[in-house]
Amino acid sequence: QLQLQESGPGLVKPSETLSLTCTVSGGSISSPSYYWGWIRQPPGKGLEWIGSIDYRGDTYYNPTLKSRLTISVDKSKNQVSLKLDSVTAADTAVYYCARSGPGIRGATTSWGQGTLVTVSS
């Protein structure tokens, strides 16, 4: 059974870089046709897609975050990483790692439990 586990600092200072890692078990991030993504949810608000990466390493980013965002994969560790630069309080949210597919229009069938990241000095 596919499992996704987010990890990283729970507290980040304003203007610094938020870095999270998603470790995938029970499946390979190199599986064709699947997309590994990050989704966040500010406290009390709705879901916001951050970005995704496919098995070839092609990335798809939310246009509103694109200038600050890097998503990458480490196939040797079966991990997906998120880096978001120059964070502000507006980036405080629960961050979820997720897998969607098969195909670009496929549903998100697997989610991590989520990790709360607070941006504060």
Next chain:
Amino acid sequence: SYVLTQPPSVSVAPAQTARIPCGGPNIGSKPVHWYQQKPGQAPVLVVYDDGVRPSGIPERFSGSNSGNTATLTISRVEAGDEADYYCQVWDSSRDQNYVFVFGTGTKVTVL
């Protein structure tokens, strides 16, 4: 950018039917997926590709999609269905970049 609009809330009595609309330009041309999220939990897929139920999801959950509106229908509503529901599509822009779009979310309250 592509926007999916949902009503903020829907209230329904037990055993009745809840219908949650998701509006977007020509959404009928896109596969729509629906997620249920209970407090403190990650979302769970309840319907994909407009109207297909994943394994383990009760038959009470169904979906449809046509024109500018997709709809999630929950029949014979139970107290355990109380949750937030989100629709979602992938949209492609003119430069062929794909973006993943969530609806604004609907809180279903069971009276």
